[in-house]
Amino acid sequence: MVEQEGFRRYVAHIILWIGIAIVAFPVYVAFVASTQDNALIANGQMSLLPGGHFFEVYYQTIFVGTSGSTREPVANMMLNSLIMALLIAVGKIAISIISAYGIVYFRFPFRMPIFWLIFITLMLPVEVRIYPTYKIVADLHLLDSYAGLALPLIASATATLLFRQFFMTVPDELLEASRIDGAGPLRFFWDTLLPLSRTNMAALFVILFILGWNQYLWPLLITTRDDMQTIQIGIRKMMTTNDALTEWPIVMATAVLAMLPPVFVVVVMQKLFVRGLVETEK
Amino acid sequence: MQKQAIFRSKLLPYALVAPQLAIVLIFFYWPALQAVIQSFLLQDAFGLSTSFVWFDNYVELFRDPAYFETIVRTFFFSFAIAASSLSVALLLAVMADKPLRGGAVYRTLLIWPYAVAPPVVGVLWVFMLHPSLGVLTRYLRAAGIEWNPLLDGGQAATLVIIAAAWKQISYNFLFFLAGLAAIPKSVLEAAAIDGARPMRRFWTVTFPLLSPTIFFLLVINIVYAFFDTFGIIDTMTRGGPGKSTETLVYKVYNDGLIGGNLGSSAAQSVILMIMVIVLTGIQFRFVERKVTY
Amino acid sequence: MANVTLRNVRKTYTGGFEAIKGVNVDVGDGQFCVLVGPSGCGKSTLLRMVAGLETVTGGEIDIGGKVVNQVEPADRDIAMVFQNYALYPHMSVFNNMAYGLRNRGMKEAEIKTRVEEAARVLELTSMLERKPRQLSGGQRQRVAMGRAIVRQPKVFLFDEPLSNLDAKLRISMRVEIRKLQRRLNVTSIYVTHDQLEAMTLADVLVVMNGGQVEQVGNPLAIYEKPATTFVASFIGAPPMNLMSTRADEIKSQLGGGAGEAGILGVRPEDFAITDQTPSGGVALPLTVEAIERVGAETFVYGSRAQNEQRVAANPGELPPGEIIVRIPGSEAPPIGQQIRVAAIRSKLHLFSGDGRTRIEA
Numbered sequence: 001m002v003e004q005e006g007f008r009r010y011v012a013h014i015i016l017w018i019g020i021a022i023v024a025f026p027v028y029v030a031f032v033a034s035t036q037d038n039a040l041i042a043n044g045q046m047s048l049l050p051g052g053h054f055f056e057v058y059y060q061t062i063f064v065g066t067s068g069s070t071r072e073p074v075a076n077m078m079l080n081s082l083i084m085a086l087l088i089a090v091g092k093i094a095i096s097i098i099s100a101y102g103i104v105y106f107r108f109p110f111r112m113p114i115f116w117l118i119f120i121t122l123m124l125p126v127e128v129r130i131y132p133t134y135k136i137v138a139d140l141h142l143l144d145s146y147a148g149l150a151l152p153l154i155a156s157a158t159a160t161l162l163f164r165q166f167f168m169t170v171p172d173e174l175l176e177a178s179r180i181d182g183a184g185p186l187r188f189f190w191d192t193l194l195p196l197s198r199t200n201m202a203a204l205f206v207i208l209f210i211l212g213w214n215q216y217l218w219p220l221l222i223t224t225r226d227d228m229q230t231i232q233i234g235i236r237k238m239m240t241t242n243d244a245l246t247e248w249p250i251v252m253a254t255a256v257l258a259m260l261p262p263v264f265v266v267v268v269m270q271k272l273f274v275r276g277l278v279e280t281e282k
Numbered sequence: 283m284q285k286q287a288i289f290r291s292k293l294l295p296y297a298l299v300a301p302q303l304a305i306v307l308i309f310f311y312w313p314a315l316q317a318v319i320q321s322f323l324l325q326d327a328f329g330l331s332t333s334f335v336w337f338d339n340y341v342e343l344f345r346d347p348a349y350f351e352t353i354v355r356t357f358f359f360s361f362a363i364a365a366s367s368l369s370v371a372l373l374l375a376v377m378a379d380k381p382l383r384g385g386a387v388y389r390t391l392l393i394w395p396y397a398v399a400p401p402v403v404g405v406l407w408v409f410m411l412h413p414s415l416g417v418l419t420r421y422l423r424a425a426g427i428e429w430n431p432l433l434d435g436g437q438a439a440t441l442v443i444i445a446a447a448w449k450q451i452s453y454n455f456l457f458f459l460a461g462l463a464a465i466p467k468s469v470l471e472a473a474a475i476d477g478a479r480p481m482r483r484f485w486t487v488t489f490p491l492l493s494p495t496i497f498f499l500l501v502i503n504i505v506y507a508f509f510d511t512f513g514i515i516d517t518m519t520r521g522g523p524g525k526s527t528e529t530l531v532y533k534v535y536n537d538g539l540i541g542g543n544l545g546s547s548a549a550q551s552v553i554l555m556i557m558v559i560v561l562t563g564i565q566f567r568f569v570e571r572k573v574t575y
Numbered sequence: 576m577a578n579v580t581l582r583n584v585r586k587t588y589t590g591g592f593e594a595i596k597g598v599n600v601d602v603g604d605g606q607f608c609v610l611v612g613p614s615g616c617g618k619s620t621l622l623r624m625v626a627g628l629e630t631v632t633g634g635e636i637d638i639g640g641k642v643v644n645q646v647e648p649a650d651r652d653i654a655m656v657f658q659n660y661a662l663y664p665h666m667s668v669f670n671n672m673a674y675g676l677r678n679r680g681m682k683e684a685e686i687k688t689r690v691e692e693a694a695r696v697l698e699l700t701s702m703l704e705r706k707p708r709q710l711s712g713g714q715r716q717r718v719a720m721g722r723a724i725v726r727q728p729k730v731f732l733f734d735e736p737l738s739n740l741d742a743k744l745r746i747s748m749r750v751e752i753r754k755l756q757r758r759l760n761v762t763s764i765y766v767t768h769d770q771l772e773a774m775t776l777a778d779v780l781v782v783m784n785g786g787q788v789e790q791v792g793n794p795l796a797i798y799e800k801p802a803t804t805f806v807a808s809f810i811g812a813p814p815m816n817l818m819s820t821r822a823d824e825i826k827s828q829l830g831g832g833a834g835e836a837g838i839l840g841v842r843p844e845d846f847a848i849t850d851q852t853p854s855g856g857v858a859l860p861l862t863v864e865a866i867e868r869v870g871a872e873t874f875v876y877g878s879r880a881q882n883e884q885r886v887a888a889n890p891g892e893l894p895p896g897e898i899i900v901r902i903p904g905s906e907a908p909p910i911g912q913q914i915r916v917a918a919i920r921s922k923l924h925l926f927s928g929d930g931r932t933r934i935e936a
Contacts, residue, residue, distance in 0.1 A: 029409065033409065236401050255402050274393075469664070477679050
């Protein structure tokens with residue numbers, strides 16, 4: 001429209017850049033802090049431009065660890081986070097897709113009750129059932145294990161619902177044609193349904209990976225050994241020390257590194273990410 | 283609800299749902315049940331004996347003014363976080379929705395904070411607003427504000443709210459963009475021809491048509507504020523100073539793990555469960571009535 | 576009430592695409608002007624520029640004597656009916672119509688009067704409290720018109736308002752729109768791709784193609800004397816038959832100067848099946864390929880021996896396969912028969928070789 005010209009457009013651009021600044025500033029500060037000398041920071045003298053200690057700080061962070069309460073190099077922690085996130089994402093997708101398949105494409109006694117049982121789990125995040133879950137995981141001897149980290153987080157139903165919704169939109173004719181061609185249920189699933197579900201699986205994978213990577217409370221509870229910590233725990237532990245001893249550059253470097261994989265995933269797979277987000281919230 | 287075309291296998295469906303069902307039963311229902319049972323128990327200080335006390339834990343909670351305060355505080359946090367986060371996100375979405383050059387770039391630049399984990403958010407903001415060495419603290423001092431969230435409960439609360447709202451901006455932004463895109467351009471053009479200037483168009487046409495999205499996001503933001511802020515609080519203030527930043531979920535953690543009062547903690551969990559179910563129920567009820575045109 | 580004048584209006588999009596290449600049109604006060612043309616010709620863009628929904632790169636748009644290029648849509652005192660109605664989904668029919676008046680600060684009592692009057696005219700009185708999603712397509716269309724009428728604007732703009740309606744409704748609404756416009760005597764600009772709609776509605780017809788005006792004028796005048804081969808084949812259905820004048824059999828009949836022209840056009844209804852050759856006219860042998868009987872008349876499709884002399888209306892397009900002849904009644908020669916068709920001189924249309932100029936013989 002005529003009024004979109006000139007003035008209004010500039011205002012829009014300006015507001016957007018202010019927004020971007022607000023959103024990016026904390027991260028920028030973290031990055032800058034990770035490249036400077038700790039003494040400067042502790043004195044409140046940190047400048048707003050990157051310092052020269054980039055390589056030393058990151059090397060120490062990734063491979064050596066702090067001299068504070070956590071002696072674990074970040075590389076290890078990131079590995080733990082990675083394994084946990086992958087287990088959660090892949091695990092959840094795997095059990096959900098076959099579960100949804102069973103519910104949608106078969107008729108069997110208790111079908112509806114089972115569906116509702118799974119559906120209700122949507123409502124409650126892990127935080128409300130932490131202690132009992134902890135006890136069960138402990139009883140199963142799964143403390144400090146990848147299985148213990150991932151299994152309770154696979155329990156909720158978001159993925160199942162998404163796949164169910166998707167399967168409902170798949171035309172019946174595909175199944176009928178498949179049947180005429182002599183395919184049984186497993187064949188149909190593997191050859192036809194799975195390829196069709198690829199985009200949904202990818203979108204879900206992005207969301208679940210980020211969710212898994214960012215998990216905090218649960219890993220906090222069930223990991224006691226230093227070498228099983230995820231990177232989110234690592235950051236937290238670094239903050240526990242007395243302020244005077246905190247090695248800020250390392251803490252900030254850890255924060256930056258902790259952010260990299262999920263942010264990378266969001267930016268590179270943006271379309272899938274948006275799709276996954278919108279679909280799971282419906 | 284059910285497809286017409288189905289398979290006739292008898293055992294296969296059970297095999298298909300079994301893994302999820304097993305996990306759900308073991309890691310969801312069993313713990314949930316345990317939590318309910320635990321809430322009816324009272325353990326002594328050494329964990330040597332437990333006694334069944336019916337609703338005593340609940341009664342004690344409701345008699346406790348501190349618990350009531352925590353509820354109020356949690357709701358206050360939720361609304362503050364939701365309100366600030368939603369308004370900033372709405373403003374940005376409206377600006378980004380215009381046919382500007384580089385619209386896609388803006389979107390990318392504004393949605394990535396979704397990926398930042400709560401504890402990292404906490405660390406970032408605690409660093410920037412640290413009483414002695416925070417970068418932003420300098421400017422606050424220059425403006426004459428005595429900034430010390432370690433001592434001042436109100437400031438600590440503000441810190442948590444700002445950090446939590448910051449993280450949510452990108453999520454809300456995304457959904458607002460989608461909601462705005464769903465409004466037909468021609469309706470806004472008709473409004474322009476009908477004599478409505480941009481501000482009037484926004485309040486009389488865009489905003490009402492956006493209300494389902496707003497409501498949906500409001501509930502999501504509140505639930506987020508209830509739970510996902512745990513990571514932020516634990517890294518920033520640990521519920522302090524005093525109890526000024528202790529939300530319901532943090533109290534569950536505090537009373538249980540640190541305080542050792544498992545019964546009360548479990549009771550609080552159960553109460554939280556009920557609250558969330560009610561909130562989600564409200565959302566299902568009202569968002570199902572999506573506006574169709 | 577006002578006239579609308581477009582002086583050398585141009586629009587170029589960022590990126591270089593020239594959508595409107597210099598358009599000059601004059602619509603007098605109270606006249607019904609129709610912009611017609613194929614998809615992508617720029618007619619909707621031009622309309623939206625008059626509305627203020629698109630910016631003007633060059634030239635001037637004048638409403639009621641005032642240049643409005645920089646004026647916002649809200650201030651141009653115009654009303655527009657959109658193709659998909661664009662009703663406010665969250666408002667009742669009454670409020671949809673009242674919205675524009677409220678924006679101008681009119682008193683509620685007067686708003687009520689105007690809206691109810693318009694509702695009466697459009698037979699919407701029983702639906703004033705309903706929401707758009709509860710209405711049928713035709714009803715929504717009428718609400719859209721009601722919204723425009725209550726404003727009593729200087730100019731009405733219509734952007735293909737009937738395209739989303741079914742065929743029967745389209746015809747009845749077409750007549751309603753024309754009657755309404757005559758009654759209210761408001762200057763109107765109407766966009767459509769349907770040449771029949773264009774012919775029946777327009778006082779002033781503007782035929783557009785590729786961002787340019789091909790011809791402006793009275794619909795019948797355009798029908799009888801199309802200025803270019805594009806207009807010739809676009810207006811009138813079935814389309815005019817176009818043939819190259821270089822074909823020997825045609826050249827010899829037209830004689831000297833006319834034969835050098837380039838393209839000969841004859842409308843299907845101007846061909847008669849006869850063995851006689853009118854003096855100064857043209858006669859052709861055809862083989863009947865197909866017959867279409869529609870009750871009151873019949874269309875006969877015949878092919879000529881030398882098919883390489885066929886001509887297309889627009890360069891680059893495929894030329895029509897056959898000559899179409901329109902005969903009254905339902906008696907027609909059988910398929911495969913050799914026939915002769917002829918047209919008298921006054922019904923011949925001659926164009927230059929590139930189809931862009933009409934030649935009067």
